[in-house]
Amino acid sequence: MAPVFTASVYKSRAILLVGALLSPSASAYSDFSTKCTKESCDVVEGWIKDEISGSGVVSYTTSQDNADRLTKRVSSFEDSDNGGWQKIKIDASKTYQKIQGFGGALTDAAAITINALEPEMQTKLLENYYSASGIEYTVGRVPIASCDFSTGVYSYDETAEDFELEDFSIAVDSSDTTGNKLGLIKTVLNMAVNPISLFASPWAPPAWMTQTNSTVGNPSLRDEPEIYQSWALYFSKFFEAYRNEGIDFWAVTIQNEPAGNTGAWQDLKMTPEQQRDFVKDYLGPQLESTDSDLKIMMHDDQRVHLPTWTSTILDDPDAAKYIDGVGLHWYSEVEDYVTWATKPFDKMNDVNDKYPDKFMMGTEACNGFIPIIDQGPKLGDWNRGERYGFDIMSDLNAWAVGWTDWNIALDLSGGPNWAKNVVDAPILIDTEAGDVFYKNPMFYYLGHFSKFIKPGSVRIGLESTGNLISAPMEAAGFLTPDGEIVVVVMNRDIAGHKYNIEVTGKGFINVDVPKHSIQTFIFAP
Numbered sequence: 001m002a003p004v005f006t007a008s009v010y011k012s013r014a015i016l017l018v019g020a021l022l023s024p025s026a027s028a029y030s031d032f033s034t035k036c037t038k039e040s041c042d043v044v045e046g047w048i049k050d051e052i053s054g055s056g057v058v059s060y061t062t063s064q065d066n067a068d069r070l071t072k073r074v075s076s077f078e079d080s081d082n083g084g085w086q087k088i089k090i091d092a093s094k095t096y097q098k099i100q101g102f103g104g105a106l107t108d109a110a111a112i113t114i115n116a117l118e119p120e121m122q123t124k125l126l127e128n129y130y131s132a133s134g135i136e137y138t139v140g141r142v143p144i145a146s147c148d149f150s151t152g153v154y155s156y157d158e159t160a161e162d163f164e165l166e167d168f169s170i171a172v173d174s175s176d177t178t179g180n181k182l183g184l185i186k187t188v189l190n191m192a193v194n195p196i197s198l199f200a201s202p203w204a205p206p207a208w209m210t211q212t213n214s215t216v217g218n219p220s221l222r223d224e225p226e227i228y229q230s231w232a233l234y235f236s237k238f239f240e241a242y243r244n245e246g247i248d249f250w251a252v253t254i255q256n257e258p259a260g261n262t263g264a265w266q267d268l269k270m271t272p273e274q275q276r277d278f279v280k281d282y283l284g285p286q287l288e289s290t291d292s293d294l295k296i297m298m299h300d301d302q303r304v305h306l307p308t309w310t311s312t313i314l315d316d317p318d319a320a321k322y323i324d325g326v327g328l329h330w331y332s333e334v335e336d337y338v339t340w341a342t343k344p345f346d347k348m349n350d351v352n353d354k355y356p357d358k359f360m361m362g363t364e365a366c367n368g369f370i371p372i373i374d375q376g377p378k379l380g381d382w383n384r385g386e387r388y389g390f391d392i393m394s395d396l397n398a399w400a401v402g403w404t405d406w407n408i409a410l411d412l413s414g415g416p417n418w419a420k421n422v423v424d425a426p427i428l429i430d431t432e433a434g435d436v437f438y439k440n441p442m443f444y445y446l447g448h449f450s451k452f453i454k455p456g457s458v459r460i461g462l463e464s465t466g467n468l469i470s471a472p473m474e475a476a477g478f479l480t481p482d483g484e485i486v487v488v489v490m491n492r493d494i495a496g497h498k499y500n501i502e503v504t505g506k507g508f509i510n511v512d513v514p515k516h517s518i519q520t521f522i523f524a525p
């Protein structure tokens with residue numbers, strides 16, 4: 001993770017740094033986390049179809065000021081609006097992309113920290129993410145071998161020049177080195193109330209495949225056909241080994257952050273041309289022969305690079321035919337106060353216009369990644385939750401089919417991370433106590449999307465209007481496979497707002513919402 005150091009990223013990062021300094025979270029902030037112990041841990045109350053029959057509306061609210069945390073209420077449509085200046089109008093006759101889902105990454109660091117909890121608390125934590133009493137994640141990302149959120153560098157085949165990968169083994173994934181990451185994945189798949197779409201991403205190949213015999217410092221692959229072929233084979237070996245453990249994947253990204261990282265941890269640097277040729281000549285044909293149902297995502301990097309990467313790869317039909325989607329990270333353009341300058345969501349709309357048959361998916365995001373100024377966890381920081389909400393909402397309204405958080409859990413210092421690249425996470429674990437974890441506002445903001453916008457939902461038409469004083473509230477609407485309409489509305493303002501949602505044929509949902517809040521509404525069309 002973390003941005004690449006190109007000129008354009010420096011530019012947007014400079015703006016971001018100014019933004020971070022000006023942001024209230026950079027200095028003083030309040031702790032809005034909730035604490036989970038054996039005795040108490042909040043759960044999300046379910047809803048039933050009867051509650052939305054006729055004019056019924058089920059809503060869930062999370063707000064900073066009155067301790068609502070995915071708090072359920074039942075109300076009804078009304079015949080007239082409440083006179084609020086903020087208006088949202090739903091048009092279910094307009095339809096857009098189909099949703100894949102929402103989730104987080106099952107990293108070594110997550111497995112290690114979750115293992116530090118007593119078994120009862122491990123179950124409680126995972127239920128928060130995957131069960132009906134939690135936020136019902138439907139996506140999981142799995143690193144292929146080590147990344148910075150590992151205890152060190154390892155690969156699945158350390159035998160130099162083993163081109164046929166005869167010594168390939170995922171044994172490390174069941175060992176203490178990874179916190180038994182494989183066991184965590186199996187537990188998650190067993191527990192999840194919804195099917196989980198897993199996707200895998202490599203950070204680096206075995207060091208012997210690189211030009212520098214090292215996976216740090218942004219290496220490139222050795223420029224030899226045997227190496228390209230061997231690296232492509234490595235992907236097939238990974239999926240075969242996991243299949244033998246009963247684990248099937250939905251998708252793969254060709255490379256995590258191929259444009260490079262700071263150089264301090266594992267990576268494999270590729271130019272867009274190199275990624276194009278690798279997928280065209282090696283990875284595409286290889287996976288077609290062994291894993292033909294697997295979706296292949298290109299890019300898996302910052303939105304700032306979208307135009308160059310998509311045009312280089314997707315304008316080549318022999319490469320494009322293997323590509324199903326485009327993975328996106330948020331780091332170079334993380335916040336609303338930079339988006340006016342770099343317009344990341346316009347870039348996504350452009351990609352959809354040019355390549356409507358390729359999906360876009362948020363594949364990684366986290367807070368607390370800016371060295372010195374804003375690094376590591378901030379227990380209970382509301383602003384970081386709102387950033388998640390803003391980014392998810394904006395991605396969805398710019399054609400993304402889903403959004404993937406980074407580590408599902410970390411310790412209170414934002415690790416373990418062997419390269420000291422610590423960050424924040426929606427759940428932080430007191431690994432010393434072993435029976436306490438904390439849910440950050442990010443957890444709840446994510447839950448307002450993940451729990452309700454089920455896989456297979458379709459985004460529908462929605463218009464949100466404000467007035468001269470207040471900008472329109474951010475909102476997105478969906479039709480679920482079960483035939484409900486789900487609308488998510490965010491108020492990032494420092495003031496509360498009166499607003500209404502108009503649905504033709506049903507009337508108005510009238511709402512008076514507090515400052516810094518997010519709501520999800522469910523009703524019948």
Ligand SMILES: *[C@@H]1O[C@H](CO)[C@@H](O)[C@H](O)[C@H]1NC(C)=O
Pocket residue numbers: 207213
């Ligand atoms: C690559 O690095 C490994 C581990 O440091 C070392 O054992 C090996 O000799 C190196 N190979 C080459 C070709 O330099």
